[in-house]
Amino acid sequence: MPLPPSPTPSASGLRVLLVEDEHDIAANIWDFLERRGYVVDHCADGAGGLARAMQGGFDVVVLDLGLPRLDGLALCRRLREAGHGVPVLMLTARDSLDDKLRGFAEGADDYLVKPFALPELEARLRAMVRRKHPDGGLAHGPLSYDPHTLTALREGRRIPLTRLQGALLETLLRDAPRIVAHARLIERGWGPAGTDMAALQTQVYALRTLVDRPFAQPLIQSVRGVGYRLVSPA
Template identity: 50%
Template sequence: MRLLVVEDNRNLVSNLFEYFEARGYTLDSAPDGPTGLHLAMNHEYDAVVLDWMLPRLDGREVLRRLRESGSGVPVLMLTARDELPDKIAGFRAGADDYLTKPFDLPELEVRLEALVARAAGRGHSRVLQVADLKLDLATLGASRGGRELHLYPACRKLLEVLMRASPAAVTRERLEHALWGDSPPDGNMLRSHIYELRRSVDGAHAVKLIHTLPRVGYRLAAMTEPADTHEPASDPDNG
């Protein structure tokens, strides 16, 4: 099992590494919110142990941004806050479990095992679908009309975010954050990825699913009325 520990207490991190590595786990760590968010969004983890009080970006905000990016990785929030309103706030931000400090390491291990097992169980039936477009979150396979789609990782991530939000619109900023976190590249990289995704998903299909919303972003939905789904490369407002 591969874990990400986002915690600024060095002694606690050291204890976690010593305990879990002895049991065959692989761990990464981050000492602050932005670093933890970057690692969680750009690497595959079975679970994340996330402290609430973090430098630069608190745990609840890290979790909120992680969920907005479309990530479903199990997250256990670790904190000294033990009041009911705090626990409710953590769960509403997207936490899967909540453990207050101080705690026993065997209890943390059992809780993480339960989270990963539940996530694995859900994975077999976690299929997003919009019209005849499907994305299997367990296998990462995508298809439309029963025909397999070959997607680059960036396009697959964009597709997941758009399908999770469907039929609502997704802003450019949110899509850029899903791909690059807080450091999106200059230029029209997002537009290029959307172009590739649109070519794979819509292609020659009569019903287009990916729609550009000028000055807003994009939407993935089966629309019954004609819509402007293609964007001129020279128009920055349609990117």
């Protein structure tokens, strides 16, 4: 199948967790999405997929229904019971109405029957992300960010950011609550040329001054010698 054109900016950087045990299908989806600008992680069984999804940091989950160790329905149900609202696209060879209704009842956001066209898969992923973040923004707890306007929002207060501050916050939000290494933040903020640790620390300090200091609880946490992460409010 010929690949579509290069990724649009709105697709670039979206993080996808792919939970699929059929190697060929997983490889095709992974290759297609990466060429379109997505960042893809893959698990080949339900138990591993659940553990990975529980860590957070994904914009969408692509979930096969028939998985070893833990099936897709049970995975989706446990994810929702744990309070995770990440959009879930369920993949299955079952196309009956009852099967689809069961998937929706367990918390799936959309349903795609195999075999399917890869451009349709992407279109459904994009639609699900738009429904969760209609303005194209990202959020973690009380903090959100709209990369189109370079504006953060916390507790009703709009906070304009510079392009560099926005790039750092966007990276932290996409991976939250996981730790983002110093080197990755530098690459996202300054590009391949990079910079030194002092410059990164200066910019994170400025970002904290804007999105943390005016509020009761700080969200940007330093992990000594490793990087930074966004924590959830107590």
